[in-house]
Amino acid sequence: MGQFAHFERRTRLVGLGLLGLGLILMGRLFYLQIEQFFHYRTLADENRITVRPVPPPRGLIYDRRGRLLVENEPAFALELYPEHVDDTSKVLDRLVEVLPSAAVQRDRMAQRLKESPPYLPAILIEGLNTEQVAKFASHQHRFPSIRIRARSQRNYLRGPLTAHVLGYLAQPDKSDFRKFDADLYPPGTRVGKMGLEREYEEILHGAPGFREVETDAFGRVVREISTERPEPGKNLILTLDEDLQKATHEALAPHPEASAVALNPETGGILAMASRPTFNPNEFIGGLSDNTWQQLRQDPNEPLVNRVTQGLYPPASTIKPVLAMAGLVDGAIKTSTEFSCNGTFNVGQDEHTFHCWKSWGHGPMTVDQAVVESCDVYFYKLAHRMGIEPIHKALKAFGLGNRTGIDLPSERKGLNPGPVWKRRMQGEIWYPGETVMTAIGQGYMEATPLQLGVMAAAVANGGFRVEPHLVHGVQDPVSGKVDYREHDRAAIGLVKEESLAVIRDAMRRVVGSVHGTAHSIAGGWIPVAGKTGTAQVVRIDRDKEEQLDPKEKERRLRDHALFVAFAPVEDPQIAVAVVVEHGISGGKTAGKVARKMIDSYFGKGS
């Protein structure tokens, strides 16, 4: 075979080889574009069409006169799309260059990026102000992977004043999703963690809408395909009175740990509810720093606790009016019945001695005098005569030892002890001495300030146990229509009107009479009826005790001061309960708070 023939044969071979390669490529195209067409078409659509949730605007909250307590304001955040970034630390460096104020957050941003799933945008910084937004926007072209996102955030207009009532919002966690529908919470939306924000979460939240958008590879929206509007959350109209709320906080201000509640005795609508110390819910909004959060959590004064519904105190003498009435209704005493007080009372086989607060004694006392002067011996004798059962029943009828049913989360029950409870909890019988202790609201008894307020309201309204509540109505933000809520009001069967009249008059004289224990707050044109209480602090938590300096330890051993009241006496429109921890004297400290609240309510506040 000649050289040329050889060449020609090999050229043909090469030609065939190239043709073969060409056919392989054609086959590959056929496979991708015909065989696998549907598969790739679906992938292409998924690539570019994304469904984005549109968070609903959260419902607003108004006080009883339509004054806004919380609003939604626009907030800006920077989001980073991790799949478009090779070197996140370089991006962060450049970002800090543009926004020097973000430098302190650099580690936190890096941490967030690490924790964020790679297919979702990671929130770098939240709560940017408009100046920062403008600054970033002018450098946007340098950050193709970062975008500004606007969303709305809560602004609590009264800050610490309404903190315990309204609560606050935070990132939902797993336990929230056991309670609430996870589908309603697109990434970044917040959930109510406390107070009304928590209790009315489902009403305030609304339902997210959806936006189907076509995006480019950077997630930038190119065109909108379809939208479903979000369903806005409903507004709450409260029974709360903003002015009274403010006055209450001011009245409590001198006391480091105290709480007060005012309600409408007819309806149970809460007019004011304040707990000290308090906190600023607006600090939670941009995502609380761990430091601040730990500080709040570990503060021994428990600023996050709403003392009105969660604080438990011996009700002390504030329950005497109820006992007095129970004695009258029970027939154990008449209005004319006299018990003599020489300062002590002995009970039981071991002759245990119980003391009156007035160690030299009150002398002979009728029931109304005993209420006015808060004579302990009178009530020891009354209780001893009645026995625990009718006392337990009467206190229960006025709401002690049961949740009031207020529309706030985590309300505590308190304790209205009796033989049944003691047998079950301690496996022991009830001693007569314990009946005597119960008569002055000490011993095992525990009540929340709210329970005392409800009790005072029942005395004021002629014997009805009201259901305390904060929400008066729910408003549809679109139509503006308000759906008002009905509330239970149960007649307390054990109450007789004439007995109640005696008690109410006695409570009027607690303030009005020179012998009254709250005479120091007498005066003013609104006649106030009330009852003082001084609760003994028996012990301090051992683990807390060790952290305290002697001065603080001494303060913490001082008695709690309590006061319940209603006004005006003839036509009660407001019932109040005040507890000042370690406030010593019910009449002076707690009574003064109540007085200021009542004056403010009737327009004579400072």
Next chain:
Amino acid sequence: MAFLSPDSIWRRFDWPYFLPILGLATVSLIVLYSAGEQDPGLVIGQALRFGVAFLVFFLVAAIPPRLLSLLAPYFYVGVLLLLVLVPFVGTTGMGAQRWIVVGPLTLQPSELAKLVLPMTLAAFLSHQDYPPSPGVLISSLVLIALPTGLIMIQPDLGTSVLIAASGLVILFLAGTPWWFFASLGTLALAAMVPAWHMLHDYQRQRLLGFLNPEADPYGAGYHITQSKIAIGSGGLTGKGWLNGTQAQLDFLPERHTDFIFAVLSEEFGLIGGLVLLTLYLVLTLRGLVIAFRSREMYNRLVAAGISTMFFFYVVINIGMTSGLLPVVGVPLPLVSYGGSSLVALLAGLGLVMGISMRRGR
């Protein structure tokens, strides 16, 4: 030294060879308009580059092949020197040193090497006995290995593969015995392990990403995945010009350079792809026919070598965009955006054209 008269140029002009080139240039401008975000400036710029490249094409075609064969050894030494210079004076871009900037000109010595190696090898072999002796074969291998090695360390895997392949094809056509290729293949297999260690990290990642693109969908595998989606979703007839969602919405990377075939496939479908491949096949096979018909060994080897290398370009580029081959930076010849590769390619095709026009002499 036969320069052609104007009259015979017209008569001998190889239209079947030239028309596919014109066709590809047209396809290029149409697809570039779509891939380049419909920026007319980009298309005009590329049209001007085509103008320059065609000028080169005709110039080269006008030079007698024999003159070029005599000059080839000098070109070869010159290119080797430039390649050696690259690491010292070269401009770095995209992780590789490939360019030498001389005033307004950007010179890519590896592009010159693609032309010069076939010429030199063909010239060398055409002066040897047939079939070549083992000594000649070893010398040829050295001729191939020098530019290939220098380009591989730039690093430019795609170009070095192309150059080596064109050299081997020329050796094959020059009558190299089969046993030589068999032993070469065995050696290559044995060299795979050390070669793997010599590769750059990104090259290894690309190769691994090719084997399993899903393992790293946002890293090395991203290009392949997005490109396959673009091609596959084009279907039979495509989504229409300027309507390729993958391309227009930025999902496709490097879409006006190395991945332009994905844009074409998405917008013009299987039909568009087949038309393009047909143009390439016609051009390549016509080149082989020219080699086939030529009577001079040098002409035959050069024409066949350049034509084969040209088609290897196509195979590597479409192979990588469609996920058959690993991603190596090889443009789609005559269609991808860019200047120096285009000029080099048309210079090569001009060489073949020049040979065609002198057939039967």
